[in-house]
Amino acid sequence: MKTKWWQEAVIYQIYPRSFKDTNGDGVGDLPGIREKIGYLSELGVNAVWLSPINTSPMLDFGYDISDYRGIDPLFGSMADFDALLAELHSNNIKLLLDLVVNHTSSLHPWFVEARSSRESAKRDWYIWREGVKDKPPHAAREGLHARGKVRGLVPPNNWQSVFGGPAWTWDDATGAWYLHSFLAEQPDLNWRNPEVKEAVFADIEFWLKKGVDGFRLDVVNLYFKDAQFRDNPLRLWGWRYPRPYEFQRHVHDMSQPEMHPLLKDLRQLLDRYNATSVGEVLVDFTGDPELAASYLGDGDELHMTFDFTLLYQKWNVADIAKTLRNWYAACGDNWPTLVLGNHDQDRAYSRHAKGKESDARAKILAALLLTAKGTPYLYYGDEIGMKNGKIARHELRDPVGIRFWPLTVSRDPARTPMLWNSAAGAGFSESQPWLPLNDDHADRNLEAQQVDNGSIWHWHRQLLALRKQHAALRRGDWSEIYGGKDVLAFRRTDERETIDVFLNFSDRASVIAPRTGEILLSSHGRTTMTNELAPYEAIMISLLPPN
Structure with missing residues (x-):
């Protein structure tokens, strides 16, 4: 079987804020990642995916981008990026960047221009609608109770933000509502406007020309919304879930058919540079292998997509086996991915912990991830069995966690700093880290595991070496x-x-x-x-x- 490089790779996700701080501000940076390239080579990974490093006001920690061609000063400079890319490549490690183009920051020049006037040339680059007069009380059954009334008007429909509240915010300056699937400071782009596609594709090509090897596409199935802006129907028993977003079945604000032609055009651009792509497909609760695989097309759309069914799966062999069967069947002749952890979910170790058996369970998960069929995505720290961090209320940084406290929906516990050694700062920083260190870092850290032949880290390294030695495990x-x-x-x-x-x-x-x-x-x-x-x-x- 002839394969592409991305089909045989093991891709290591780095959350840059939490990997290695070199300038003493308590936040990880690009020079810190560069400093650890030797470690990545020793571990045996083939590619790195960086969560967003673009210029951003950081209200959603980089997923609110104000300049797609800039490096946020928090992480370093463009010179730092170029040096990192060159050194990764010299060590035969590919680099994928996070591509966040469902929305921009409200401080992006495009949106600043769009909201300056109804006659702005970029007005239609975002999604603006007039309000509608309030509806009678029975409309609450349709989910309209969650709308925010302004001047006697309510938003155009009942769509909800993933991060809480209506997905529409009133703009006083121009007297209209704009759509945001996440924070109000993250307005959604209007992908029905060909000028948006042209501008975004130009930004993508900027990075491809620099030599970037691919992209992870954030919430790729959200780009297009229902052209008629119809209300979402309520979910049966939706009131049982903690967030209003989960009260609805999201049939009109995501997963629209217009996405497929766009992805075909993107695939042509990426293939010209021998670059790859992997799409995050946002679904409710348990994953959806058929939907995730649909964005692979006939091998002419995305190269890979994530289905999170395995990540959400409990410790049950029959269910795990069924999950793998369903995912492989959905992919057909396309190539699957395997993922057990990322920056949005509880740590795999913590999800499956069982007292003294937890390390043994972590080794089983590693073997599953690295020997089943598909491109594995390994989240930083999982190779040493990092647990969810314990975050007090006053230490929360995640806007979702802050908004919904005391519900346990914060993403902060899975984003705590990498534990390099047992020093006071765990080898991550000599200053106060942006999130607290895990309380077991004196014992559970890389340095301690590197001298323990029975450690989780050594087991990962053995599995990665085995993959390199046996093509059947990579592409069989x-x-x-x-x-x-x-x-x-x-x-x-x-x-x-x-x-x-x-x-x-x-x-x-x-x-x-x-x-x-x-x-x-x-x-x-x-x-x-x-x-x-x-x-x-x-x-x-x-x-x-x-x-």
Whole structure:
């Protein structure tokens, strides 16, 4: 099977604010990432995805961009970026940037111009609507109770912001409502205007010409909205959920068919530079493999998309096996991704923690991520089993966490600084960090795990080395052997080799069918085969070539 570089890569996500601070302001920066390139090489990853580094007022920590071609001074300069890119490439590590173009910052010159006058040349670059007269009380059943009345008018429809409140904000200067799927300071672009596409594509090409290897597209299925601006229907039992956004079924404010032609055009641009793309597809609660795969087209839209069903999955072998089957079926001939953690979700370690068994469970998750079919995305710190940080109310920085406190919806716990060593600042910073360090950093840190051959970090490094040595694990076909009560077993096959993978998700020993072959790797260090897996054992066995 002939593959592209992005199909065989392991992509490491860095949240720049939390990786390494070199200038003493308590915030990670580009020189800090550059300082750790040697570590990335030692770990064995092939590419890095950086969360946003563009110029931003930082109300949503970089996901509110005011200059798509600038580097925010918090992270460094364009010279720092160029040096980072060059050194990554010299170490055979690709670089992906976050592309946040569903919306801009309200301080972006485009929006400043758009709101200056109704006659502005850029007025139609954003989504503006007149208000409507208030409706009778029964309209509350349609979700209109969440609207904010201004001058006797309510917003054009009942759409809600992901971050709380109506998705419409009144602009006094021009007397109209503008749409924002997130904060009011993050107005949505109007992708129905071809001038927007032209301008954004020009900004994308700016980075491609610099040598960037691809992009992660933020909330890619939100770009287009219903042209008629119809109300979203209410979700059955939606009142049980904590946020008004979750009261609705989002059939009109996302996932519109006009997205597919746009992605085809974007794919042509990216392919000219041998660059890749991966799309975040925003869905409710549990993931949607069919929707996520739909943005791959016939291999002519996005290169990859994220389906978060596996990330949301509980510790249940049958459900995990079903999730993999469904995701691979949805992708068809397109290429899947595998993801267990990111900057928006609780840490994988914390989601699946179970007392003294937590480290063993983390190793099972690592084996699943790095041996199943697909491009794995490894979130910084997961390789040492970082947990959710404990964030007091006065320490919250995430606007979602602040708005909905005391509900546990803050994203801050998964964004705490990387734990490099046991020093007072964990090797992250010599100053007060922007978020508090994890309280176990004196014991759970990279330096401690590098000298412990049984650590989570060593296990990740072994798995990454195994992937490099065996093409079947990078690009081979996948077939399920079985997904029973305790053991998930699957086969990876290419033209040269067959590898069987057994993952025991249980704290009990499990019997498996006898296998003859070479043990490539075992989480328990075994070198001889039996028909029994130890509790929480992961094992990879190389069989004879297929007939």
